């Protein structure tokens with residue numbers, strides 16, 4: 064398999080990253096982060112989510128964030144919407160692209176969105192219809208594709224079934240989430256091979272958490288499987304509120320360093336991305352989860 068010339072990085076730090084922080088984060092700090100990311104050349108930013116503030120308090124204020132960011136032409140600014148209520152709120156906030164999220168494990172689906180997998184898929188149908196009517200693109204997520212914090216092993220066929228439903232419903236791309244970061248390169252390849260039988264590989268994305276330090280290896284394995292879109296989070300921010308012990312997403316800076324080293328273009332400038340990560344870490348008063356950023360600081 065030849066490596067691609069271009070990879071699209073979906074920056075999930077402002078959403079997947081910040082949703083897990085314990086301390087309050089101001090709208091101004093979120094806006095600054097999103098603007099720093101687009102200034103670094105990031106072409107796709109997941110800005111926030113329109114979910115229940117009782118479930119995920121950090122994402123309250125997403126509408127204000129959308130109102131205040133400087134939207135650069137050519138950059139996609141997206142939000143998570145779990146149901147029609149979320150979709151309608153996103154439309155009022157002027158959001159142009161949304162994502163729906165399902166899980167490959169029943170227990171995780173219940174903990175995360177309070178319904179079964181099949182109920183969640185039914186909830187997405189009106190969202191897909193409304194999105195189609197309004198010309199809004201919808202991305203689909205499947206969580207727990209390489210393991211579940213409650214159920215353990217998750218069969219690849221189960222992942223493929225959920226991914227296929229989302230794709231057939233009209234999601235233009237399906238991001239497969241290793242929510243708890245237990246995946247290995249071998250399992251990652253096998254997963255994409257299974258899911259790739261039903262969905263073209265250029266419609267699949269990889270979303271890796273780094274709990275076991277395997278995320279970069281899994282990304283390389285995915286590249287070998289013909290996957291060209293990866294989700295990552297600046298400074299490795301994040302975790303998952305419903306997956307205890309899950310560490311942050313793979314750090315965008317580390318993924319970029321890998322891709323730059325392979326001669327794969329992303330349009331993102333590493334120095335500016337490192338700076339964006341350092342700034343938000345200062346705001347949060349936390350360590351930078353990117354090894355590349357830490358190495359640069361020490362250099």
Ligand SMILES: CC(C)(COP(=O)([O-])OP(=O)([O-])OC[C@H]1O[C@@H](n2cnc3c(N)ncnc32)[C@H](O)[C@@H]1OP(=O)([O-])[O-])[C@@H](O)C(=O)NCCC(=O)NCCSC(=O)C[C@@](C)(O)CC(=O)[O-]
Pocket residue numbers: 079082112113114115116118119143145146147148149150152164175176177204205206207240241242270303304
């Ligand atoms: C899905 C629900 C809303 C169901 O929650 P529910 O309690 O079953 O919802 P409900 O329809 O029964 O409504 C209950 C209350 O929630 C409100 N409500 C209902 N919907 C909305 C909405 N859209 N926005 C704002 N409020 C909402 C609704 O108005 C009502 O308010 P009340 O009358 O009690 O005041 C809830 O479970 C929820 O918000 N969950 C959040 C899940 C979440 O955001 N998880 C993190 C993102 S997923 C993730 O991180 C994984 C991923 C994508 O990154 C990939 C990976 O790594 O695996």
